[in-house]
Every structure is written in C-alpha cells, then in structure tokens.
Amino acid sequence: xxxxxxxxxxYSSDIERSIKYYTQILGFADSWKxxxxxxxxxxxxxxxxxxxxxxxQGHPGTWIAINVDDVDAYHDQILQKGAHIVQPPQSxxxxxxxxxxxxxxxxxxxxxxxxxxxxxxxxxxxxxxxxIDRVPNNAELKKLxxxxxxxxxxxxxxxxxxxxxxxxxVLAEDRKSxxxxxxxxxxxxxx
Numbered sequence: 504x505x506x507x508x509x510x511x512x513x514y515s516s517d518i519e520r521s522i523k524y525y526t527q528i529l530g531f532a533d534s535w536k537x538x539x540x541x542x543x544x545x546x547x548x549x550x551x552x553x554x555x556x557x558x559x560q561g562h563p564g565t566w567i568a569i570n571v572d573d574v575d576a577y578h579d580q581i582l583q584k585g586a587h588i589v590q591p592p593q594s595x596x597x598x599x600x601x602x603x604x605x606x607x608x609x610x611x612x613x614x615x616x617x618x619x620x621x622x623x624x625x626x627x628x629x630x631x632x633x634x635i636d637r638v639p640n641n642a643e644l645k646k647l648x649x650x651x652x653x654x655x656x657x658x659x660x661x662x663x664x665x666x667x668x669x670x671x672x673v674l675a676e677d678r679k680s681x682x683x684x685x686x687x688x689x690x691x692x693x694x
Contacts, residue, residue, distance in 0.1 A: 553567070
C-alpha cells in the first residue's frame, strides 16, 4: 500500500471568509466552493490542498503543519498582508525553523522549513550543501542507492531495512535545488 497524499479538512464557520484568508493573506493560489451559500470549499497551492467544511468535520483549534522553502521570507510576505502571526520564525531543537499562524476559526498553521545541521565553519564540503535531518522519500532513496551502485537485485539491499530500524537520518541537500545529494543512516536493532 502506497499513501499518495493527505488533505486536511478544517471546521469553518464561514467558508467565504476562510477562503479569503487563505488566498488573500496566506497566498494560496486557487480556491473552490460548493453550494450557495457555500457549505464546503477549499484552497490549493502547488498541489497542497486544504478543505473547509461549514460548521462540521472537526472543531476550531486544529493544528496543521506546512513546510515551505523559506519560512522567513514567507513570514515577511504574510505579515504585510495582515496574517495573525502567533509566533514569528524560530529555529527549534528538532531541526526545523517554524512560525505559528492562526486563522479566523482559531486553527493553527505551523509553517516551517528544515534547518541546516551544517557547522558554518566547516570548510571540508561545498558551501552549497546543507545537512537536514529527515527521512528520504522512496524516489530519493532509490536515486541514492543507484548512485552508489546498489540495486534491488542484491541479496539484502538497504531498501529492505524497515523504517522502524532507522534511528536517525542526515541528508545532504543542494542548497538551491533542495535535491538530495547524499545521506547517512544511524540504524538500530531496537534491542
């Protein structure tokens, strides 16, 4: 079974107001509505969807997380448009730089981006490489395996390692393209 995507459905007391906030303030590109007056609707930006249900399917105060490429620039952009920013961008100990935004129905959106683990004084690697702690997706893992000559035909390829045995991952990413160019895994036998 391969999971393809997820779409949060948020409680909304006013679909029109929700769509207006997410498009005009938060910068979502597209929107749609169902019924007149709307009882359901949604917004989309770069394939990321959020749906709204009028006075149903959830409760005010839901939290969702959205990763962006530059949380500081995004903060400045939406602050000028009047976003309700609860917490400006901060680097967190779990390797993300995050900010909290509240919408008109009291939902919290945690916008964040991975923070490089690279020591700025390290001159041994190219300056355009960041180190990020996150598990690579299947396409990234396949590309990394191919780059070192591993294939699925080998007796025990690294892809057979269950994700639960991965204790920690550090990826090397190209700073501009965010393409994964290398990785290191810390594995455990869960003993």
